[in-house]
Amino acid sequence: MRADAARNLAAVLRTGARLxxxxxxxxxxxxxxxxxxxxxxxxxxxxxxxxxxxxxxxxKLDSAERVLDEARxxxxxxxxxxxxxxxxxxxxxxxxxxxxxxMMQKDPDADRRRHEQSARLDAFVQxxxxxxxxxxxxxxxxxxxxxxxLVESMAHRFPDVAPPQAADLVVDTFLNGLGAA
Amino acid sequence: MRADAARNLAAVLRTGARLxxxxxxxxxxxxxxxxxxxxxxxxxxxxxxxxxxxxxxxxKLDSAERVLDEARxxxxxxxxxxxxxxxxxxxxxxxxxxxxxxMMQKDPDADRRRHEQSARLDAFVQxxxxxxxxxxxxxxxxxxxxxxxLVESMAHRFPDVAPPQAADLVVDTFLNGLGAA
DNA sequence: AATTACTGCTACAGTCATGCTGCAGTTAAG
DNA sequence: CTTAACTGCAGCATGACTGTAGCAGTAATT
Numbered sequence: 001m002r003a004d005a006a007r008n009l010a011a012v013l014r015t016g017a018r019l020x021x022x023x024x025x026x027x028x029x030x031x032x033x034x035x036x037x038x039x040x041x042x043x044x045x046x047x048x049x050x051x052x053x054x055x056x057x058x059x060k061l062d063s064a065e066r067v068l069d070e071a072r073x074x075x076x077x078x079x080x081x082x083x084x085x086x087x088x089x090x091x092x093x094x095x096x097x098x099x100x101x102x103m104m105q106k107d108p109d110a111d112r113r114r115h116e117q118s119a120r121l122d123a124f125v126q127x128x129x130x131x132x133x134x135x136x137x138x139x140x141x142x143x144x145x146x147x148x149x150l151v152e153s154m155a156h157r158f159p160d161v162a163p164p165q166a167a168d169l170v171v172d173t174f175l176n177g178l179g180a181a
Numbered sequence: 182m183r184a185d186a187a188r189n190l191a192a193v194l195r196t197g198a199r200l201x202x203x204x205x206x207x208x209x210x211x212x213x214x215x216x217x218x219x220x221x222x223x224x225x226x227x228x229x230x231x232x233x234x235x236x237x238x239x240x241k242l243d244s245a246e247r248v249l250d251e252a253r254x255x256x257x258x259x260x261x262x263x264x265x266x267x268x269x270x271x272x273x274x275x276x277x278x279x280x281x282x283x284m285m286q287k288d289p290d291a292d293r294r295r296h297e298q299s300a301r302l303d304a305f306v307q308x309x310x311x312x313x314x315x316x317x318x319x320x321x322x323x324x325x326x327x328x329x330x331l332v333e334s335m336a337h338r339f340p341d342v343a344p345p346q347a348a349d350l351v352v353d354t355f356l357n358g359l360g361a362a
Numbered sequence: 363a364a365t366t367a368c369t370g371c372t373a374c375a376g377t378c379a380t381g382c383t384g385c386a387g388t389t390a391a392g
Numbered sequence: 393c394t395t396a397a398c399t400g401c402a403g404c405a406t407g408a409c410t411g412t413a414g415c416a417g418t419a420a421t422t
Contacts, residue, residue, distance in 0.1 A: 024205060178327060
C-alpha cells in the first residue's frame with residue numbers, strides 16, 4: 001500500500017471512531033469530509049458501511065488486546081496488573097471512543113473477540129477476589145461492572161488527566177471508594 | 182383526551198425510550214410498530230421526529246425531577262438524601278433508558294433542564310464533601326461522575342436487582358469502594 | 363343510542379444515505 | 393523520469409425514512 005493511502009486509511013478509521021462515538025448514525029459522507037477525503041475514496045477501501053464499522057471495531061480490539069497482554073493479568077501480582085491495565089486501557093478508550101458493547105452486536109466476529117477479552121477481565125477480577133483483594137461480600141460481576149465504568153468515566157469525562165494519574169484515581173476509587181474514613 | 186388515546190400516547194413514549202436507547206436512529210415506523218399503533222398515529226401526536234424525542238426527554242426529566250425533589254438534597258441529612266436519591270433514580274433510569282447526556286444536545290429546552298438537575302446534584306455532592314462525608318483529597322467532579330456511573334451500571338447491567346438493594350450496593354460502593362480492608 | 367374523538371389504511375412527494383461507475387488529474391515509488 | 397497507484401469529481405440508481413392528506417371504520421363518552 002502506498003504511504004499516502006495508509007495515512008488516509010488511518011485518518012478515516014480514527015475520524016470514524018470519533019464521529020461514530022458522538023453519533024452512531026453519522027454518515028459516511030460526514031466521516032469522509034471530516035477525514036479530509038472524498039466519499040468515494042472511503043467506499044473504495046470499505047465496500048459497505050458495515051465494513052467500515054468492522055474495521056473501526058477491529059482497530060479498537062487490536063489496541064485493547066495489546067493492553068491486556070502487556071498487563072499480564074494472569075501472572076503479575078494483582079495490584080500491579082490492575083494498575084497496568086487501567087493505565088493502558090484509558091488511552092485506548094480515548095483514541096477509539098466507540099461504544100463497543102452497544103455497536104458491535106451486529107458484527108459477530110467483533111462481538112466474539114469482545115467477549116473473549118471480557119472473559120479475560122472477568123477471570124482477573126475473580127482472581128483478585130480469590131486472593132483477597134476484594135471484599136468477599138460483593139458479587140464479582142458488580143466489581144467488574146464498576147471497574148469498566150470507572151475507566152470509561154475517567155477516559156471521557158476527564159480527558160485531560162494523564163494516564164498515570166488517571167489510573168491512580170481509578171484504582172484508588174475502585175478499592176477504597178470515595179467516603180471519608 | 183380520550184382514555185385510549187392517553188394509553189397509546191404513553192405506550193409510544195415508553196416504547197420510544199426503550200428502542201431509542203438500544204439504537205438512537207430507530208425509525209418512527211419501528212417505534213410505532215413496537216408500540217402497537219400505526220405510524221401515522223404517531224405523526225398525529227408528534228408532528229416531527231424531533232417532537233417525539235423532545236417528549237421522551239421531557240417525560241424522563243419530569244420523573245427525575247420528582248426524585249430530586251423527594252430526596253430533599255438540600256435539607257435532609259447527607260446519608261439519607263443520598264440513599265433516597267439513588268433508590269429513586271434507578272427505576273427512572275430503567276424506565277427511561279435513553280442516554281440523556283448524549284441525545285439531548287440538539288434540544289435546547291431539554292438540555293437546559295438537564296443542566297439544572299445536574300447542578301442540583303453537583304451542589305449536593307459539594308455539600309457532602311463540605312460536611313466531611315467524602316474524602317477531601319478527591320475532586321468533587323470525580324465523585325459526581327462516579328455516582329452517575331454507579332447508578333447507570335446498576336440500573337442497566339443489573340436490571341433484576343430491586344431498587345432498595347440496588348441503592349444499598351451503589352451507596353456502599355460509592356463510599357467504601359470494593360477493596361478488602 | 364347518538365355523537366365525537368380517534369385510529370388504521372392507502373397513497374404520494376421530498377429528502378438523504380448508500381453503493382457503484384467512469385474519467386481525468388495528481389502523486390508516491392521504482 | 394516513468395509508471396502505477398491513488399484520488400477527486402460528477403453522475404446515477406436504489407431504498408429507507410419523513411411528513412402530509414383523505415377516508416372509512418371503530419370505540420369511548422355523554
